[in-house]
Each structure stands twice: as C-alpha cells, then as structure tokens.
Amino acid sequence: MDVTAIREDFPLLTQEVNGFPLVYLDSAATAQKPIQVIEAIDQYYRLNNANVHRGVHTIGTRATEQYEAARDRVKQFIHAKHREEVIFTRGTTAAINLVASSYGNQHLNKGDEIVITQMEHHSNIIPWQQLSKRTGAILKYIPLESDGTISLTEVEKTVTSATKIVAITQVSNVLGTINPIKEIANIVHRHDAILLVDGAQGAPHLQVDVQDLDCDFYAFSGHKMCAPTGIGVLYGKKALLEHMEPVEFGGEMIDFVDLYDSTWKELPWKFEGGTPIIAGAIGLAAAIDYLTELGLDQIALHEKELVSYAIDQIRTIDGIEIYGPAERAGLITFNLTDVHPHDTATVLDAGGIAVRAGHHCAQPLMKWLGVTATARASFYLYNTKQDADRFVAGLQKTKEFFTDVF
Template sequence: MSSLGAEIRDQFPILQQEVNGHPLVYLDSGASSQKPRSVIEAIKHYYEWDHSNVHRGVHTLGSRATDAYEGARDKVAAFLNARHREEIVFTRGTTTAINLVASGYARSVCGEGDEIVLTPMEHHSNLIPWQQVAKATGATLKYIPLQPNGTIDLADAEKTITDKTKIVAVMYVSNVLGVTNPVKDIAAIAHRHGAVMLVDGAQSTPHMKVDVQQLDCDFYAFSGHKMCGPTGIGALYGKKELLENMEPIEFGGEMIDRVDLYESTFKELPYKFEGGTPIIAGAVGLGAAIDFLTDIGMDRIHEHDTHLAKYAYERLSQIHGLTLYGPRDNRTGLVTFNLKDVHAHDVATVIDQEGIAIRAGHHCCQPLMRWFNVNATARASFYLYNTEDDIDRLVEALKHTEDFFNSIG
C-alpha cells in the first residue's frame, strides 16, 4: 500500500470540499490534475510582485519576470534531461507542440509517397495534425496494429516502419488503455530507417521520470495542467539541430531579430517559436509544479500511480457485468471500463451524486473506441493525491449504479 496520497492530500485545497453532500473523490486527473497550494501561491506571487513583459524591459519588474520565465525553462530542461536549454520551446500544451512539429517540420520534409506512422490508440491531438500533413503533402498514413489487449508488438512496428517513413508519432502512455508504449525501441527502429520520432508525453510526464536523451526521441510534447501545473502552458522538446532547421509558424513580436519593410530575420532558439507575449504566469506555475513533483520524487510517484492502477483493476474486475479495457499489467494511472447495458455518461452522472468525478466519452480517441466496438467508455484516472480508499469508494458507487439500473431495467 502506498501512503503518498494520504501524506499530500492536504496540500490540494480543492480536494477539501464536499460534492453533492459527499467528500470529493477526484478521479479525472488524466483530463486535468488538481493544483497544490505551492503552485497556486507561485502564480499569485508572480502577479502580485513580479508581473511585467519579458525580454524587453530593463526595469526591475521586467528583469524579475524574465528571470522567472527563463528559470522555468531551465527547470523543464532539467526535468526532461534535455542536452540544451534551447531545446525547450514553451507552448500552450501538447496539442500546440505537436502542431508546431507537424506544420513547422513535417510539411517541409514529407512528399508524395512518404509515410507517417502512428498507432490506432493515438489521441486526436496526435492524429489530426498528421492527417492534415498527409493531405497537404501527399504522404501516406500508416498504423502499427494493436494486439488484442491493446498493446504494441515491436515486430509489428518493424513491419510498419520502412525506408519511406519520414515521421513516427506515438503516445508514451495511452489515455484510454493506460499502457506504456515501448517508445525508446520504436525510436530506434525509426532512426534505422532515417525517420524522426515524436513522443506524445501528455500522459507519461506526470507519472514517471522522463529522460529524452535516454529515449533518443527527436521531439517530445507535454502539457503542464496534467502534472499539477496551470492550464494553457506546456512545452515542446526538440533536438537542437532539428529545431534550428524548422521554420516558425507564428510571426510577430518577440520572435524577430531584424525587421525591414520587405523582409525579416528571426531570433535564435527557442525564441523564434515563441511569438508574441509568452505565457509568463503559466511558465512560472509550471516551474513550481516541477519543483513540487521533484521534491516528492518521480520514481515514488510512478510506483504510487502504478499501484493504484493495479489495485483498481483488481477491485473493478470483481464487479459483475463490468468490462475493463486494456491489459491487466503494464498499466499506469488509469482504468477504463463499461457497465453492461449502461451508457458511460449515465454511469458518470450517477456516481457524481456520490461525490466521485470520473470521465465518460470517447476520450478524444474515436478510432480506438471503434476498435473496441463501443461508442464511449468510463475512465477513472489517478494521481499522487489519490488513495486506495478513493478506489474503494468508486467500486461501491459502481455497485450501487449497477443495482439501480438493474432495478429499473
């Protein structure tokens, strides 16, 4: 049993409330995590004491704001073990980061007959941008097939990735299946064929230690709001030589070097990709979230979240009429399920009356839902502030839900 959730729960003000007359059990961290007091206070302090625009002013507040913003970049670089701080580009989140690579890199290297390799489990944010690249360039989309339990076999990756492949884009951890994909091995296969590897780290970065050099991925995208940080901030890691050859996709202030009436030049990395006033407070909050997670230890967080996922799978598998999706093992941070003959939205609505928050729907993975042959699923996703008691509450609520619908059915 992990004690982490009980130790730190008091540091999250939002979790101290009741919902519908019951103590809140928040099991929707896969969509967005809650924020510890230290992150909230860091953002508050920035707005109360340091707020100014960055990089431009020579006054004291401008200098303090710039130091805070660039200090957050250093924290992200260290957190991911990037080789250079210039390899960290602040974005609005994972979606924006992937779109930056799709538009700024892929459209210039892909052409007729080239291939872009994905998996059927990808979040729409790591699917639709590549569809648009394929339409614009004539490249072909290919998919590494899934095993019956939703995992990837590296033999299938070897067959799917060819010398025609230019880009491989795979999520590290599935937001539906909870599986951890072998992205390091897939990156090695991609590189043998001269392709680049993008990793969607939205669901992995909050739950495990990430070392982009060890993974040898070429691009890595993540969001702050899923890892105790604020919404509207994330980052793209890219190998320096690739970023240097990429074109920016947003133009205006902040990202320029020299502007003439008919031509302009752009700043060095990473600033050529950060046009306009950046998300300064968001970066400050993200830096505070990284401090918070680092103080706890990512290894401890991973052990805790993996334990909760295993415990939840075992408890939920005992409920009659409940179908679980994905493998029993190799699971991080979540379980996805359906109650027989009850729509996932109805399940989520009923247990909300007992103060339990879960997600229901297609989870921005409609192709994967069709692979399951369902329209929607319910998902309980866990984080460092959850406990076994939270899962026990979920199990009892689902039993009550099953009894309720059986009684009216």
Template sequence: MIDVQAIRKDFPILDQEVNRHHLVYLDNAATSQKPNSVIDTISDYYRRDNSNVHRGVHTLGTRATEHYEDAREKIRKFISAKSTKEIIYTKGTTDSLNMIAYGYGMANLKRGDEIIITKMEHHANLIPWQQVARATGAVLNYFPMEPDGTLDLDKVRNAITERTKIVSCTEVSNVLGTVNPVTKIAQLAHEKGAIMVVDGAQSTPHMPVDVQKMDTDFFVFSGHKMLGPTGIGVLYGKQNLLEAMEPVQTGGEMIDEVGFHSATWAELPWKFEAGTPHIAGAIGLGAAIDYLNGIGMDEIQAYEKKLTDVAYETISAIDGVTVYGPKSRSGLVTFNIKGIHPHDVSTALDAEGIAVRAGHHCAQPLMQVLKCESTVRASFYFYNTMDEIEKLAKGIKDAKEFFEHAI
C-alpha cells in the same frame, strides 16, 4: 514512501463536498489539481512581478524574465534535455504537436512518404498528421495493435519502411493506460531514417522522463496534467531539427531584425515563441516541477502502480464490467458496464461525489477498434488513496444495481 494524507493537505480543492459526499477526484488524465505552492507562485507573480519578459530593463521586467527562464531550466532538467534551447513554451500538447506537424512535417514530406502512428492516439496526435498527409501527398498508416491494446515490436519493426519519414506515438494511452516502448520504437524509426515524435501528455506527470535516453527527436507535454496551470505546455526538439525548422507563428518577440520586406529570426528557443507568452503559466509550471521533484518521480510512479493495480483488479472483478487495455498499465482504468451508457454511470458516480470522465476521450478511432462509442475512465494521481478506489468500486456496484432495477 509517499505520505498521501500529508500531500492531500497541500491541495485545497480536495477538501470539499460534492453532492453531500466528500470529493473523490478521479479525472486526473483530463487535468490534475494544483497544490498551494503552485497557486501561491502564480498569485505572487501577479502581485509582485507582473511584467512582460525580455523587453525591458526595469526591475519588474528583469524579475519576470528571470523567473520565466528559470522555469525553462527546471523543465530542461526534469526531462533531461541537453539545452534550454531545446525547450519551447507552447499552449499545451495539442499546440506542440501542431507545431511539429506544420513546422517539420509540411516542410519535409512529399508524395509517397509515410507517417506512421498508433490506433490509440489522442486526436491531438492524429488530426494534424491527417492534415499534413492531405496537403503533402504523404500516406498516413497505423501500427497494428494487439487485442489487449499493446504494440508488438516485431510488427512495429515490419511496419517501418524506407518510405517512413515520421513515426509519432503516445508514450501512455489516455484510454487504455498502455505504456508503449517508445525508446525501442525510436531506435527502429532511426534505423530506417525516420524521426520519432513522442506524445508525453500522459507519461510526464507520472514517471521519470529522459529524452536523451529515449533518443526521441520531439517530445511534448502539457502543464495542467502535472499540477501546473492550463494554457502552458512544452515542445522539446533536438537542437539541429529546431534550427532547421521555420517558425509556424511569426510576429513580435521571435525576430532578430526586421526590414520593410524581410525579417530574420531570433535564436532558439525564442524563434518559436511569438508574441507575449503565458508568463504566469510558465512560472507556475516551474513551481509544479519543484513540487514533483520534492516527492520524486520514482516514488510517484511506484505509488500510482499500486493504486492502479488494485483498481484494475477490483473493477475487473465486478460482474458485467468490461475493462479495456492491458493488465500492466499506467494511472487509469477505462471500463463499461453492460447495458448502461457511460454518461449515466458518470452521473451516478457524481451523485456520490466521485468525479470520472465519460465519453470517447478524444480517441474516436480507438473507440471503433474497441467496438463502443464511449467509455468511463477513472484516472489517478499520487494524491488519491486506496480508500477512494474502494469508494469507486462501491459506486460502480451501486450504479449497476440502480440501473438494473430501473430497467
């Protein structure tokens, strides 16, 4: 059982007023807040251990390297990878997906091959594949999406053919909250000889992840959405695929031997980590994982389901409000109020201290499917409360009443 009031004391940013109202932070799909333990860990690194990693034998360098690699092991366990060789530090989900697209896709696709993604993808899992398709002559196709924002596995099965070489899919939609059956999709992809890429940016912070059970070939996520700092992310890849790939970036740190006209690469995972890494970010992500493990991902998922179910039912019941996506969802509610621009709704909510996101959420093709230009998104984490859901619902009603009278 989660003690949310005790948890909230660990997050100093939540204890403030915004526009003379106590802050209600509901923009967690964009970035999560950070507990004291993460903030202190990052501060302690800079105060005590600040040094480059892997390059020196002095005490500070040794300590920094130990903390940096300890965090990699924490990540490995958190997503149940086989080896730390499969855990590559990146700048975030976008960086990870670009590394896969350009490092694997460019080298393995040819004219007539097929990449299949969904219509609910974040631009980070769309634009790199557009670019790769354009450069290689491969074809970018989309799985059919049901009216409620879900995928039909029979239609997914029929869409994957012998020409399909890459299937890339978000595990949780950042707009609809849809939880896609990525394990089953991976199985279907593998039956046709394709590889599976999973965008875990919106799933890893909210539910248990086991990449071996999922049997995905690549899995990516960002630290800042799961209590960690910005600028740090993870690319998981099966070891045999990573070993066969050429690095996308070259330079210092990722080499074995360098001559005047050629070079050889370091072994995994350092082969893909050129230059000085975000050391403090990696160590901070390790501390974030410690915090999440201290609560338990099963407990986090169960608590957030209760929050999300209440939010969905409450907001859906408000006259004039359209909620997008399936009833069964993870961690967010995306909606519009008839006749009111999402930016105006967000501004009105902010006036009451409620932070939500308004816009296309880096999913413009999905907005076309939904037949709107933008939406309002309220997204939750385990430090949110039922009382905050009530405040959100009241804020929506207040905004609706205000703009109706203003018109």
C-alpha cells in the same frame, strides 16, 4: 509517500460535491493544483507582473529571470541536452501542430510515409491527417495487439525506408498502455525517420529522459502534471529545431523587421511569438519542483498499487468490462453492461465521485474497441485506497440502480 500530507496541499480536494466528500478520479483530463503552484502564480502577479525580454526596468528583469529559470527547470526535468531545446507552447496539441506544420511542411513530399497508431489522442492524429493532405504523404497505422499494446515486430513491419515521421503516445490516455519508446526510436532511426512522442500522459507520471529515449521531439502539457492550464512544452533536438521555420509570427520571435522582409531570433525564442505564457511557465516550474521532491518513481508506484487494488475489487462485480493491458499506467477505462458511460458517470457524480465519460478524444480507438464511448477513472498522487473503495462501491450501486430500473 505520505498521501495524507500530500492531500493537504490541494485545496480543491477538501470540498464536498452533492453532499459527499469529493473523490477526484479525472486527473488524466487535468490534475489538481497544489498550493505551492497556486502561490507561485499569485506571487508573479502580485510582485513581478511585467513582460519579459523587452524591458530593462527592475520588474521586467525579475519576470524575465523567472521565465527563463522555468525553461532551465524543464530542461533538467526531461534531461534535455540544451536549454534551447525547450520551447514553451500552449500545450501538447500546440506542440504537435508546431512539428507537423514546420518540420512536416519542410521535409515531407508525395509518397512519403507518416506512421502513428490507433491508440493516439486526436491531437496526435489530426495534425498528421492534415499534413498528409497538404503534402501527399501516406498516413499508416501500426496495428495493435489484442490487449491494446504494440508489438515491436509490427513496428518493424510498418516503418519502411519511405517513412519520414513516426508519432506515438508514451502512455495511452484510454488503455493505460505504456509504449516501449526507446526500442521504437531505435527502429525509427534505422530507417532515417524522426520520432515524435506525445508525452501528455507520460510526463506527469514517469521519469522522462529524452536523451535516453532518443526521441527527436517530445510534447507535454502542464495542466496534467499539477501546473496551470495553457502551458506546455515541445522538446526538440537542437539540430532539428535550428533548421525549422517558425509557424507563428509577430513580436518576441523576430531579430530584425524591414518593410518587406524579416529575420528571426535564435532558439528557443523564434518559436515563441507574441507575449509568452509567463505565469504558466512559472507555475510549471513550481509543479516540477513539487513532483520532483516527491519523486516520480514513488508517484508511479503509488498509482500502480491503487489501480491494481481497484481492479481486483472491480473484477468481483459482474457485468463490468475493463479495457487495456494488465501492465498499465494509473487509469482504468471500463463499461457497465447495457449502461451508457455518461449514465455511469452521472450516478457516480451524485455520490461525489468524479470520473470521465465519452470517447476521450480517441474515436479511432473506440472503434477498434467496438464501443462508442467508455468511462474512465484516473488516479494520481493525491488519491487513496479510500478513494478506490468509494469508487468501487459507487460502481456496485450504479449497477444495482440500473438493474432495478430496467
């Protein structure tokens, strides 16, 4: 993979920050956008800006064709069986909330169980907390192993005949843990429960085949995979989606409206009330084309090599704790001893190095780790070994700075 050529596709990466060439290591929060995606959105607004589905004029027809072609592109990308199984949403959060509010409200009762883990992003915790409060269902957690992984034995122990929903991240946004989704799905389905997968950190980095994984729902966001903000996807098995009620009501999603009653459109449109995120969907399709051409396997291998290279160097610096398993996705979450992660991130930023600091929307996991916050460097297809070198050198300088100060 020619990373030098790839970097030329990303305009933002050419800038300097605080007088230094930018090293962007925050792609787990949001990825940068290649010119191919920017141009696809620009072309829509310049040439095809019209609402979809409703109009019969030429521009409206072109917009509708582009929007629905984006749905077909997502279907291919995640290997869904039917295009009707692809629902456009505002992002992973909206997709998970849709399932909790629709499927959850319809199928859960008092005493039923919802099973998640402590490594989940808040977006995959709070909707289930609220569902359990609404229905009287019991929220349970699969215990984590000491290295932040999940044991299938513990999954077997936690999922019972009372379990109705299991919701789990494919890749932890803090630990980098890659969970065995296919094996978990097998356990879940043996108990006649359904499995929702938070793919926010999975879809940008891994080959996703929802049929092979046999998950019932899969949610992901465009902005973490080089697409615009404000667009995401909920995949759901057609048999489940067909019997679910919409949770947003208004234009686009209706078939017929009378004074006192209404009927809904068929899939997928009954879940896409209001004017959809047209430009976002078109941008997502362009991002999928970009990533597919490069190859998700090649991207994952590149990230793995960078992380391994960086960790080997970090381990030579005393006083840095790294969290997560040995086998991980393309991120490193860490803390400098006696230095708040916000201070670490601030010093790194002064040298043009962008990392994340805080609880990463994973406060239960922070509690499990015994910390209030961490710093995180996340790598993507456009990062280089030179970026890793700058990052490690920045950590050494940060450590020396606070050693001298205190």
